Amino acid sequence: MRAVLLAVGLSICASPLWANARMTVLMDVLRISEVVDILREEGFSYAKTLDGDMLNGQGGAFWQAQVDQIYDVEIITEQIRQALEQGLNEDDIDAALAFFSSDAGVRIIELENAARRAMMDPDVEDAARDLFLSLQGSDDPLFQHVSRFIEVNDLLERNVSGAMSSNYQFYKGLADGRYTAESEDEILAQVWAQQEDIRADTNEWLNGFLLMAYQPLPAEMMEGYMAYAQTPEGQALNAALFEGFETVYRDISYALGRAVALNADGDEI
Structure with a gap:
């Protein structure tokens, strides 16, 4: 009996450790650390724009230190990890590991991250948007695949x-x-007034990004990705990732607003 109880105890203790290890593997397979690095680079670029537009370019070292803290890699990574842990069951994790460890999955992650990093260059972003506009409404196979992928994953509405x-x-x-x-109602009215502009801009950026990313991808790999994305497990991963990154961006955006206000305090605005 003692041996049985000991074995059960070890099993109970090992379960969370095993789950944590599997989640770490999934984070590695999805190359979340690379995605977070890209997000941080984008954030630093955006912070420079905010400094110029809202702080008259006078943010200086204090502003940069705040921005560096806001885009903390460990905090962002942990928020994404928590969303994946809360949104995925064991079957979801198994399916994600199987697909994104495959040749197709590895290639897709590489292409998405490379395209995201490349689009930090305004000229590259413009070229990607132009590619979308040139293909919009056509029967081009890549455009059709991307359009279907956006629809299946509800990418436009989520973004x-x-x-x-x-x-x-x-x-x-x-x-x-x-x-x-501004009051709460005034802020809400301002945000809702931007909806159509945000939708149009997001539609161009999203389509341009995916067209650029998947251009080199063989058709059979794209079809395999589509098949995975339509499964319950693929949908669960998509939802969990969106939940994680939306939490990240909400927190970052609020912190940037407070930081702008703090840096502008006492200045003539």
Whole structure:
């Protein structure tokens, strides 16, 4: 009996450790650390724009130190990990590991990250948007695949919703920091007024990004990705990733709003 109880005890203790190890493997397979690095680079670029537009370029070392803290790699990574842990069951993790460890999955992650990094260059982003506009409404196979992929994963609506939520949090941070005197209703009205512009811009960026990313991808790999994305396990991963990154962007946006307000305090605005 003692041996049985000991074995059961070890099994119970090992289960969380095994789950944590599998999640670490999934994070590695999805190359989340690379994605977070790209997000951080994008954030630093955006912070420079905010410094010029809202702080008259006078943010200096104090502003940069705040931005560096806001885009903390460990915090961002942990938020994504928590979303995956909460949103995925064992079957979901198994399916994700199987697909993204395959040749197709590895190639897809490589292409997506390379395209995301490349599009930090405004000229590359413009070229990607132009590619979408040139193919929009056509029967081009790649365009059709990308359009279907966006539809299956509800990518446009999710990204529009995320962008609006981030904008709300940024304005809320500004107001809470007394950079503006906008009420809750005024902030909401301002965000909703931007919806159509956000949708149009997001549609161009998203299509351009995916067209650029998947251009080199063999058709059979794209079809395999589509097949995985349509499974319950693929949908669960998509939802969990969106939940994680939306949480990240909400928190970052609010923190940036507060930081702008803090840095502008006492200056003539």
